[in-house]
Amino acid sequence: MSAVAREQGSIDETLAFLREARIPHQAGELLGYATDGSFLTLGVPTLVVFPKDEAECAALVDHAVRHGIALVPRGTGSGTAGAATAPPGSVLVDLERLGACDARGHRRGLFAPIVVDARGTPADLAKAGPDDELYVRVGAGRTSDETNRALAGHGWTVAVVPSSGYSTFGGNFATNARGSGTPAFGPFGNAVNRLRIVATTREGARVLEVTDREEVRRLAGHHGLCGLVTELDVRIAPIPKPEDMVCALLSIESEDAGHLGATIGGLMKRVAAECRYFAGEFLFIDEGIVRPDDPIRKDPVLGGTFVLPAGRRRMILLYRGRKEGMEALPRIAAEFPEVAYREITFPQFRALMAVRTAATGKALRRVNVPGAEDFIIYDPARFGDVLSRMFAAVEGASGRPVGHHYPDGIEVHYRPQAAVTRADIEAAWAMIQKLREAVLRTELTVEDRKEHGLGLALFRDGSPSRHEELRRLKAEYDPANVFCPHLLLPEIEGRFIGSSFRV
Ligand SMILES: Cc1cc2nc3c(=O)[nH]c(=O)nc-3n(C[C@H](O)[C@H](O)[C@H](O)COP(=O)(O)OP(=O)(O)OC[C@H]3O[C@@H](n4cnc5c(N)ncnc54)[C@H](O)[C@@H]3O)c2cc1C
Numbered sequence: 001m002s003a004v005a006r007e008q009g010s011i012d013e014t015l016a017f018l019r020e021a022r023i024p025h026q027a028g029e030l031l032g033y034a035t036d037g038s039f040l041t042l043g044v045p046t047l048v049v050f051p052k053d054e055a056e057c058a059a060l061v062d063h064a065v066r067h068g069i070a071l072v073p074r075g076t077g078s079g080t081a082g083a084a085t086a087p088p089g090s091v092l093v094d095l096e097r098l099g100a101c102d103a104r105g106h107r108r109g110l111f112a113p114i115v116v117d118a119r120g121t122p123a124d125l126a127k128a129g130p131d132d133e134l135y136v137r138v139g140a141g142r143t144s145d146e147t148n149r150a151l152a153g154h155g156w157t158v159a160v161v162p163s164s165g166y167s168t169f170g171g172n173f174a175t176n177a178r179g180s181g182t183p184a185f186g187p188f189g190n191a192v193n194r195l196r197i198v199a200t201t202r203e204g205a206r207v208l209e210v211t212d213r214e215e216v217r218r219l220a221g222h223h224g225l226c227g228l229v230t231e232l233d234v235r236i237a238p239i240p241k242p243e244d245m246v247c248a249l250l251s252i253e254s255e256d257a258g259h260l261g262a263t264i265g266g267l268m269k270r271v272a273a274e275c276r277y278f279a280g281e282f283l284f285i286d287e288g289i290v291r292p293d294d295p296i297r298k299d300p301v302l303g304g305t306f307v308l309p310a311g312r313r314r315m316i317l318l319y320r321g322r323k324e325g326m327e328a329l330p331r332i333a334a335e336f337p338e339v340a341y342r343e344i345t346f347p348q349f350r351a352l353m354a355v356r357t358a359a360t361g362k363a364l365r366r367v368n369v370p371g372a373e374d375f376i377i378y379d380p381a382r383f384g385d386v387l388s389r390m391f392a393a394v395e396g397a398s399g400r401p402v403g404h405h406y407p408d409g410i411e412v413h414y415r416p417q418a419a420v421t422r423a424d425i426e427a428a429w430a431m432i433q434k435l436r437e438a439v440l441r442t443e444l445t446v447e448d449r450k451e452h453g454l455g456l457a458l459f460r461d462g463s464p465s466r467h468e469e470l471r472r473l474k475a476e477y478d479p480a481n482v483f484c485p486h487l488l489l490p491e492i493e494g495r496f497i498g499s500s501f502r503v
Contacts, residue, residue, distance in 0.1 A: 010067055011047055014091060017063045024050040024105075033085075033092055036074070039370055039429070040082035040456060040494025042486070048074075048092040052101040053139075054207060054230040057198040060093065061205035061228065065480040072484050073224040075171030076143070078164045080370045081455020082494040083175070083223045087486045095170050099139010099231055100146075113138075113150045116233055118193060120211070125154040128238075135193050135233035140170030151236060159184075159235040160191045163357050170229045175453035176221035180279045181237070183407055189220020191235035199227035200480035208477070218469060223458055224484045225470060226477035246319075246326040247349035250333055251305065251340045253314040257391040260315050262384030263336055265410070267317075269380045270332045272407045276325030280405030283356045285314040288398065296351055301344060305352075317405070318352055359402045360413050368399070368415040369425060369498065371432035374452050376409040378445040383410055386439050386446065390414070393435040397428065404451075411451050425498035460490045 011027070018025045027047050034044045051057045064071050070090035077084050086092045102108050114137040117123045123134055136147055136158070144158045145165040151157055162172060162179035171177075172188045173195070185191045194211045197219075208227075210216055219226060250267070254260050264282070271280070283289075290296055290306055297303050308314055319329060333341035344352075360368065377386050390401060390412075399416040414435065418428040440448050448454070454462050458470070474481070474488070486492050 010069055010089075013067055014047065014063065014069060018049060018060075021056070021059050023056050023060065024052075026050075030092075033074075033077070033094075035497045036077040036082060036084040037080045037370060038082040038085070038455065038494065039497050040085060041497040041500075042082070042085045042087040042456075042492075042494055045086045045088075045090070045092045048094050050094050050097050051228075052097045052105055053099065054196065054198060057093075057095075057098070057228045057230055058205045058207055061198050061200060061482065064091070064482045065200050065202075065204050069482065070485050071228075071482050073170070073174070073228055075141070075168030075174075076164070076166060078167045079171060079175055079455060080373055080452045081175075081449055081457065083453060083455035083458075083484075083487070084171070085456075085494060087492075090486070093228065095228065096141045096168060098141035098168075098170065098228075100141040107141075109146045109149075111142075111146070111150055113147065115236070120194060120233065125151075125156060128156075130238045134236050136236050137231065137233050138169055139231055140173075140229045141168050143168055144172070147234070152239075155239050156236045157239050159237045160186070160188045162188075163360070169232050169234055173220055173229055173232060174222055174224050175455075177453075178404070178406065178411065178451045182404070183280055184276065184278050185235060185237075187220065189217050192216050192220065192232050193235065194233040195219070195229055196231040197227040197229050197477065199477040200482055202479050218473060221453060222470065222473065223453060223455065223487055225474050225487060227483055240322060242346050244322055245346065246321060246323050246329070247344050247346055248319045248326070248329055248333075249302075249305075249342055249344050249348075249352065250317040250319075251314060252317075252336075252338050253308075253312050254338070255311055255313065257313055258384040258388035260313060260384070261387035262381075263338060264315060264317060265377075265380035265383030267332060267336050267339060268383070268405050268410060270335075271319070271329065271405070272380070274328040274332065275319070275321060277319050277321030279318070279320045279353075281318045281353065281356050281403070282405060282410075283316060283359050283402040284400040285316060286400055289359055289400065290355055296355065299348065299351070301342070302348055302351065316352070318349060318356070319405075320346075320349055356402055359400060360415055366398075366417040367420050367425065369418050369428035369432065370415055371429060371496075372435045373413040373415060374403070374411050374450065375439060375446050375448050376406075376411050376450040378409040378447065380410055382444045382446075386412070386444050389438040389444075390435060393438040394431060397431055409445075409450075422499060426496075429496050429498055456487070456492055456494045459488050459492075 072086040074084040160181040162177040418424040
């Protein structure tokens with residue numbers, strides 16, 4: 001029997017199983033699932049399954065083990081490293097409905113949060129104090145955005161939130177995402193206290209509950225290799241009172257990107273050593289970053305930030321932390337005379353964060369081309385060198401670098417914005433490859449995709465010690481080897497999908 005016939009045979013068996021088990025699915029040429037936020041593809045998948053709960057996941061995994069079918073978990077598909085793309089013959093498992101549906105199976109964004117303490121005992125948020133260590137018990141298909149809506153009325157928030165607040169907790173855990181809250185709580189995996197995962201034996205599915213914190217941390221960043229995570233206890237934190245917090249806006253401008261980076265890198269090094277903060281973010285300002293009629297331009301404090309003399313570059317840096325952790329910041333800023341420092345209100349901080357989030361995101365009739373995000377610069381003293389190389393490589397392109405200041409380094413994101421034509425998208429992709437070549441260098445202390453995960457490059461570019469750990473975890477949780485077996489192959493490489501867009 002040919003491989004194609006075998007493949008079709010197993011797809012037919014799987015379709016019969018899904019119909020029998022009444023698990024929603026879609027079959028055919030699934031162009032919409034050919035890529036994720038990476039623009040990489042392994043081909044067009046032909047079957048995607050949408051389980052709503054752990055029981056459906058367990059039934060699906062059981063079927064996969066018995067019939068030797070590879071499964072590729074997928075959350076929102078916002079990952080930028082190709083980890084949520086499926087090679088031919090494997091089945092994509094869309095987990096956005098997981099633990100997020102009502103009794104009739106409809107996904108609901110509004111829900112009443114279940115809160116537990118560190119031992120997993122139910123807790124009452126109305127009676128909780130600011131020092132209580134609490135977790136929200138959520139389905140893996142839930143997102144930070146909807147959970148924050150559910151918690152806001154109680155004055156609490158998810159502790160670690162990536163800019164992609166719409167991504168699923170299952171995806172945040174599998175990529176060990178970072179974001180707002182990471183300076184205080186670490187990457188997402190450090191903020192998870194317990195999880196449930198549908199793993200395998202050689203004979204079928206098994207459901208495991210993992211409560212050992214060290215094991216949870218090892219599993220964080222598993223890239224879907226070990227099983228379907230169904231439920232997590234995710235750390236939450238009280239929303240601090242405005243009077244206990246400091247929000248600060250620091251701004252510097254120059255013609256020379258290298259000089260800006262060297263100065264701000266020096267300042268960041270001091271801040272990392274002397275301050276404690278929840279969020280540290282930077283972005284470059286250019287004419288196109290907010291619309292001419294955006295109300296932020298009229299804000300008496302913030303408006304001037306968006307007026308830029310010709311030929312100059314402006315970089316702004318935003319910090320938010322408790323007053324006691326931020327005492328040193330004005331003094332540190334004063335040591336850098338070119339840096340303007342001012343305290344702003346929380347609503348002003350939020351308005352600038354909205355600009356910061358959108359700066360990598362949206363553009364009318366243009367598309368963001370990923371590919372060079374993210375990279376971390378471990379030594380802030382090299383920030384200037386990296387920015388000089390970066391601006392030289394992307395000369396003439398639109399889009400701007402933005403990123404985070406974490407205590408362990410500076411995380412940089414950059415996506416050019418291309419017109420929706422094949423030529424423009426391909427030119428942007430080629431430019432990104434040039435940029436990667438320029439900055440992904442050990443002498444610059446730069447490491448690739450520390451934040452978004454290595455994805456398809458996990459076993460090509462990851463460290464040997466992490467490879468060993470992942471192989472051990474995979475053997476333990478997935479002895480049947482049904483979850484993303486392709487990721488273990490160093491030669492696996494995604495194809496850029498931009499050339500095949502129908503525009
Ligand atoms: C505009 C934008 C902003 C972003 N900002 C950030 C940021 O600030 N910080 C950051 O770290 N990342 C960021 N990202 C990257 C991405 O959003 C994160 O990696 C996110 O955590 C991925 O979640 P997802 O639900 O989209 O997962 P997907 O992309 O669908 O999948 C990612 C990985 O998770 C696995 N997976 C998903 N769900 C499960 C599950 N339930 N069980 C087992 N495995 C699972 C998949 O197999 C895959 O390996 C951003 C992306 C975009 C497009």
